[in-house]
Amino acid sequence: MVSELSRPFSIGGLAIPNRVVLAPMAGITNSAYRRHLKRHGAGLVVTEMVSAYGLIYSNHRTEEYVDFAEEERPVAVQLFGDEPEVMGKAARLVLEREQRPDLLDLNLGCPVRKVTRGGAGCALGADVARAAAVAAAVVGAASPRGIPVTAKIRSGLTPEEPNAVDLARRLEDAGVAAVAMHPRAATQFYRGRADHELTARVVQAVSVPVIASGDVYSWEIARTILAESGATALMAARGALGNPWLIHELLEGRARERPALAVAVADLLELLARAREDLGPERATRWIRKHLTWYLQPYPVPGTIAHELRTCPDYQALVEALGRLPGSNGPQAV
Ligand SMILES: Cc1cc2nc3c(=O)[nH]c(=O)nc-3n(C[C@H](O)[C@H](O)[C@H](O)COP(=O)(O)O)c2cc1C
Known part of the structure; x- marks a missing residue:
């Protein structure tokens, strides 16, 4: 049996073999974990978020975050930072390395204080004009090298004031080739239900593929999210922790018992x-x-x-x- 998630799709001309994406997770999605989930069938894997400043200042640990194995392809490197110039420079550094990722992803949703106090993550997502300028700078660095740029966003800073629709439109105008939507506000962190009605509004507002992230714990839930949102693909995050069989379940379109x-x-x-x-x-x-x-x-x-x-x-x-x-x-x- 196969589900609609087992069909290929493309991001800015890059072929992705299926519609199940392993979400970026700091402290978790290192190369070993990505290779492991790739073997379980993930169509696209994303690194942990990588600091643009760390890259520019050649921080040894940061360089390690950018490394990947050939078997991970297609693989995206996720960058976080605040200023267009810094992010554009970091993008060039990543793409000038001998081994180049297939995609660059922008983090516009991280709610962790260490990231937001410098104006990055969800703080950048809240400032639509600056986010668009950052996206344009990164696209400017990546498109001559044929590398599509994607962005991962949240609902907004608070549930009362979602800005995702406006942000996604501006990112598309800046040349972003796909948007990953996590419909929780920054103040919610990872609590509460992800509101995929908002994902649906983003899907309607842009013409690039939208990848839905949030609460993907089973095929049953995934099917509802797909129907409710009209998203092109899904991201597995916490649901895959300790349960790589979730990827099989999503691709097969049927519930699976945990193995022995x-x-x-x-x-x-x-x-x-x-x-x-x-x-x-x-x-x-x-x-x-x-x-x-x-x-x-x-x-x-x-x-x-x-x-x-x-x-x-x-x-x-x-x-x-x-x-x-x-x-x-x-x-x-x-
Ligand atoms: C431990 C952890 C680390 C995360 N790190 C990142 C990250 O580096 N970049 C990012 O864009 N999202 C990050 N996220 C958010 C996930 O990619 C995902 O959007 C979120 O967990 C919602 O999906 P879920 O409800 O299925 O877990 C992280 C989430 C968790 C739980």
Whole structure:
């Protein structure tokens, strides 16, 4: 069985093999996670948000955020910043690297204070004229290199004053080739229901593809969001955490039971092995901790064992402890 989400679409001439996009998530969507979700079928993956200033000042960690593996393609790099000149320069730096992403995405929705106090994220989204100028600067840097630019927006700063329709129109005029719409206001952070009626208004206001983000937890919900909004594609975010099978469910268009614990553990070990390739065993063991909670939460794993796993000090000990879980297949060679 396949769903309408399994059909290809295009963003500014770039072919995307299906309509399930892995949402950018800071602290989560590193290359290992993106490769993992790609293997589970995601049609497009996006990096964590990358600071334009960090790129310009050659911050070592920032450079790491921009790295990706060829198998991730098509891949988007998401930038955040405030000023058109700075964002245009950061875009050029990313696109002058030997390995160039397929898309650049602008973050106009991040509500975290560290980002907004500098005028970036949702603060930039609230200032429609400056957001359009930033988009025009980034498009100016990217279009001669044949790279489409997308933007990810929220409803607005507060639920009472949504500006998404106006913002999306101005971004389209500035040359943005697709808009990802997360219909929660900045003051809501990630709380409450995403209002996809507002996504529908954005869809009607622009002619570029709109990607709906917010509350994509199952095919059942996804189907409603698609019908309600008329969006071209969907983004999986929190719903995919610990549940990469969500991607299969969305592509197949049918509900799926969670797999047996042994399957979940095997998948987790694969993710851990991918993280180790990039981060080395120690960082990978720390990085995977929150995923342990997400993956194991639907299963009757005793609290003491879950705690032991989350506090496991070294890579091999973690692999062995996972292998000892009831119903698991024993220690895996990874
Ligand atoms: C931990 C976390 C980190 C996020 N980081 C980013 C980010 O870097 N850039 C961005 O545009 N959105 C970010 N988001 C927002 C998601 O991409 C998505 O729009 C949001 O979670 C709504 O979808 P959901 O309700 O399905 O989770 C983040 C969300 C979460 C939960």
